[in-house]
Amino acid sequence: MKHITSPHNAIIRHAELLQRKSKARKKEGLFLVEGQREIMLCDQGGFELQQLLVCGSILLNTEDFEANDIYNKININSKPEVISVTQEVYEKLAYRTGTEGVIAFAKAKSQQLQDLKLSENPLILIAESPEKPGNLGAILRTADAAKVDAVIIANPVADLFNPNVVRSSVGCVFTVPVATGTTSEVVEFLKSKNINLYAATLQTSERYDVMDYTTGSAIALGTEATGLSQEMRDAALKNIIIPMSGAIDSMNLSVSAAILIFEAKRQRDFK
Structure with missing residues (x-):
């Protein structure tokens, strides 16, 4: 040795x-x-x-x-x-x-979209251009807890294997299937799989909890600073919002992801 x-x-x-x-x-x-x-x-x-x-x-x-x-x-x-x-x-x-x-x-392993192995009724979490490794790690931890089919990172900024991602995900970066691609590639991938896209955004949105996530669904979130791209919003079946009563109009990215993905899980568990 x-x-x-x-x-x-x-x-x-x-x-x-x-x-x-x-x-x-x-x-x-x-x-x-x-x-x-x-x-x-x-x-x-x-x-x-x-x-x-x-x-x-x-x-x-x-x-x-x-x-x-x-x-x-x-x-x-x-x-x-x-x-x-x-x-x-x-x-x-x-x-x-x-x-x-x-x-x-x-x-490292492949992060190609085409390599994802999805269930017949997939639930996917999409993060577009996440910048903070700590947020990305927390999202992966949430995704593991909800046992989603995959996390897709559109237009990645933060490195998936940054030490802070590994640490803040408590290893869930290894337990959740992850793929990356441009926003255009992600949108086309979802269309090819007949997966409904829901975009978390402030613009022309409806309450997140009145949507039906019991069929193949992908929930997309953008950065706290700029939100989702116009391309992602335009591709969505519905724009969704988490109602807030305070002075600010946004929450931490990983907190929002947890609220949205567990509503989808709640619906599926009681379907």
Whole structure:
């Protein structure tokens, strides 16, 4: 087993690059996953784990361990290469303040629309141009809780494998099927699947809770600053709105997503 004691080691420098740079993650198709639960979900979600950087004194309270000790500890089926690192090296890489002692190099999967496997009566959540990684992660967490068929990101801005997306989604970025595309591609995809599109917007909208989401449905939300594009609104079967009684006319993106998607779930559960 390799043992790394220097923060200047090439593997550690590579990990730092992937941690910091979206361009590097996209170019190499690699990203980092930190934490036992997140790595387990990544493995169970069918992502390829290539290497594990392990600080045994944190993860197992010992410096003396075998690879199988790690596989069993974090409950993964794949057998990536295990590399031992000192606590100093690990803490240099750790993105989270509460360290767990293990970081994985993982390979990204396809995010093509045509690769999505949908049910006969799909429920899809669409986020158009989400900018904040924390919001995107929270949306993925909501999508997992509602067990939607897929999350589609139209015109993506935030990197899906940004460390803050992985952290704020608590690993749900690996449990929910995700695809990306331009708004035009997303609209055409929904039309080809006969999926009704509902656009959350202030303009010419009806209450969200009077719509029927029991057939194939996709609910689209835009950014808090600019909302949905005209193209997305024009393609919608209906524009929908969450009535609000306060001084402001919008809510946090992930909160809105939760309200809308769970109304669709409520209707389907009681159909």
